[in-house]
Amino acid sequence: MAADELLPEPLPADPLPMFATWFSDARARNVQPNPDAMVVATVGENSAPSARVVLCKRLVPDQGFIVFFTNYDSRKGRELAEHPRAAAVFHWDTIHRQVRLEGPIVFSPAPESDQYFASRALESRVGAWASVQSEPLASRAALVEQVQSVRERLGLLQATEGNVPRPPHWGGVRLWIDTIELWAEGAGRIHDRARWQRTLTKKDEFTFSGGPWTGTRLNP
Template identity: 40%
Template sequence: MDLVIPSPDKLKVVSRRQYDPPDSLSPAAVARDPFEQFRTWLTEVQDAVLEPEAMSLSTASAAGVPSSRFVLFKQLDRRGFVFYTNYTSRKSRELAANPHAALAFYWKEVSRQVRVVGRVERLAAAESDEYFRSRPVGSRLGAWASEQSSVVGEGEVRARLEQVKARFGVADDTQDADIPLPEFWGGWRVVPDEIEFWSGKPSRLHDRVRYLRVEGSSDDAPQWRIDRLAP
C-alpha cells in the first residue's frame, strides 16, 4: 500500500497488491455443507495466519444504526458460529433489540475471506458456564470486573478487579479458583442464512461462492443453494 497526500485535507490509498493464490474456488469444488467448508478452511489457515479466529461482528440498533468491532470466534456447532461477551455490552444490547448479525473473517496471508449473515440466539446458561470455567483465572475475574461499554473513570476497572479478587479469595499467584459464571455474561450464536467464501485473484477478478439457506429448511439440518457470485 502507498499513501498519496494531494492536499492537506485529503489522503488517498494507492494499492498495488495483486492476489495470486494457487487454489481456485467454484461451486463444483466446495463442500455441499458450508460448515464443513469453513472447518476445512480454518484448519488449513491455522498455522499460516496470526489469530485466524478474529472476526468482525456487525450489529445494528433497533433504529438500524450499524456498528462493528472485532471479537473472537470460539465454536462452530450444528447450528452456527459462537462467540462470548457481556450481555450488557453495546453489541449485546443491539443483538437483543435487533437479533441479526454479520460476521467477516479476513485471512490476509492466504488471500481468503469468509462472510456470514444470520439470526442470533443466546446460548443456554449451561453451555456458557462450561466455556467460562475453561477460561484463565484472569479472564474470569475480568468478566466480573468490567461493566463492558459503560463510561468509567480512570482506575475504576482496576479498583473493581481488586474487589472481585477479594470477593472470590484470589491472590496474584492463584492458578485456579471457583469463580462462577456471571449472570450478565455468556455466549451468542449466529445461525446463518448466508455464508460466502472469497478467494483473492489477479486483476480483482476474485472467486466468490455463496451458500444460501433454502427457505423452510430447519436450523439443525439446513439445506443450501450454492452459487458463484461476480467479483
C-alpha cells in the same frame, strides 16, 4: 493463488465443510496472531450499525453455527437481544481468503457458557465480573479498583487460581448461518467469490434446522 486454491467448479451443494476446512487451515498455519478473530456487526437504535472484533470459539459445521462469548449487558449484547441477527467476517490476508456470514442469533445454553468460562484464565474470569462493559469509566485506575474489589469479594487477593462462577450476564452467542460467502483472492484482482443461502426453521430456544443451500457464483 493457484487454481486448486480457488472455489471448485461446480460449487459444492453445502458450503460449510469448505468453511470448516478454511477455518482449520488458518489456525493450523498460524499465519496471524488470532486466526479465529472475526468482525461482528449488529444493529442498534434507529437501525444504526456497529461492528467490533471478537474471537470465534466454536464452529459446528454439521448444524451450521458459530459461537462467540460476550457480556450480555454490553452494547453488542443489548443490540443482539433487541435485534437478534448479526453478520460476521473472517479475513485471513496471508492465505488470501475471506468468509462472510449472516444469520439469526440465540444466546447459548448455560452449560455451553459454563464450560467455556471455566476454561478461561483466572484474570479473565475476574475481569468478566469487574468490567461493566461498554459503560463510561472515570479512569484506568477506577477499573483496576473494580478488579481488586472483585478479587477481594471472591477471596482471591493472593491467589493465582480459584473458583470463579460465571456471571449471569456473561455467556455465549450462537450465530446460525443462513447466508455464507466464500472469497478467494485471484490474480489481477479477478477474485473467486460465491454466496450460498438457506432457510432456517427454529426448533427450540437454541436450535434451528436448515433447508437445502442454494449457491451462486458472484462477480468479484
